[in-house]
Amino acid sequence: GAGVSQSPSNKVTEKGKDVELRCDPISGHTALYWYRQSLGQGLEFLIYFQGNSAPDKSGLPSDRFSAERTGGSVSTLTIQRTQQEDSAVYLCASSHTSGAGNTIYFGEGSWLTVV
Amino acid sequence: KQEVTQIPAALSVPEGENLVLNCSFTDSAIYNLQWFRQDPGKGLTSLLLIQSSQREQTSGRLNASLDKSSGRSTLYIAASQPGDSATYLCAVLGGGADGLTFGKGTHLIIQP
Numbered sequence: 024g025a026g027v028s029q030s031p032s033n034k035v036t037e038k039g040k041d042v043e044l045r046c047d048p049i050s051g052h053t054a055l056y057w058y059r060q061s062l063g064q065g066l067e068f069l070i071y072f073q074g075n076s077a078p079d080k081s082g083l084p085s086d087r088f089s090a091e092r093t094g095g096s097v098s099t100l101t102i103q104r105t106q107q108e109d110s111a112v113y114l115c116a117s118s119h120t121s122g123a124g125n126t127i128y129f130g131e132g133s134w135l136t137v138v
Numbered sequence: 139k140q141e142v143t144q145i146p147a148a149l150s151v152p153e154g155e156n157l158v159l160n161c162s163f164t165d166s167a168i169y170n171l172q173w174f175r176q177d178p179g180k181g182l183t184s185l186l187l188i189q190s191s192q193r194e195q196t197s198g199r200l201n202a203s204l205d206k207s208s209g210r211s212t213l214y215i216a217a218s219q220p221g222d223s224a225t226y227l228c229a230v231l232g233g234g235a236d237g238l239t240f241g242k243g244t245h246l247i248i249q250p
Contacts, residue, residue, distance in 0.1 A: 027181075056237050056238070058237070058238075058240075064242070065227075065240050065241060065242040065243070066227070066229075066238075066240040068236070068237035068238065068239065069237075070237075071236050071237050078236065079236045082236070082237070114181060114182070116182075122169075123169035123170045123189050123190065123231060123232075124170070124187075124189055126172070126184050126187050127172065127184065127238065128184065129174075129181040129182040129183070129184075130181050131180060131181040132180075132181050
């Protein structure tokens with residue numbers, strides 16, 4: 024597609040359930056990023072992929088969070104045993120490469136509500 | 139750890155005014171700085187990207203400057219319009235982080 028596509032756009036889940044959030048980056052973009060935006064907070068960097076590898080996973084908030092990217096394209100962010108504090112907008116972004124001159128393009132986000 | 143601060147947090151001005159949004163960052167070892175716009179309930183739209191070797195970038199009524207050594211950037215909006223109402227976010231790449239480090243944004247309202 025023309026832009027970064029995320030699904031679902033909205034998700035309401037019960038506390039303790041697992042959720043999967045999907046990101047389809049712009050075609051040809053090798054760098055992919057996940058961010059979290061909580062109500063009233065700034066954007067928090069979670070993880071980035073260059074191709075299929077994620078050099079640094081230290082931004083993930085806890086071991087309940089994991090992310091993978093296969094085939095150098097689609098990425099999935101998985102949250103296990105969701106908690107209410109996980110409620111946020113999860114934004115995915117991509118860029119041509121991870122170099123300094125590359126504009127980063129964001130998707131519309133997946134709005135997660137844990138009840 | 140890189141920290142980004144945006145001032146003011148909110149701004150409301152009449153249509154037609156020129157205005158300046160400020161961004162500062164603590165670690166000057168950045169690769170680039172980007173300004174984004176976020177409309178309510180939407181994702182982020184990139185407005186301008188300034189690489190560390192550049193001093194400014196312009197797009198239409200928007201002009202962004204970068205003073206890397208002092209850790210500052212400004213976004214200048216000329217002849218503001220109601221459609222400019224949004225949250226404007228400043229973000230830097232580098233300074234010890236793998237991804238962009240964002241400020242908390244300036245919530246801008248342009249009154250018709």
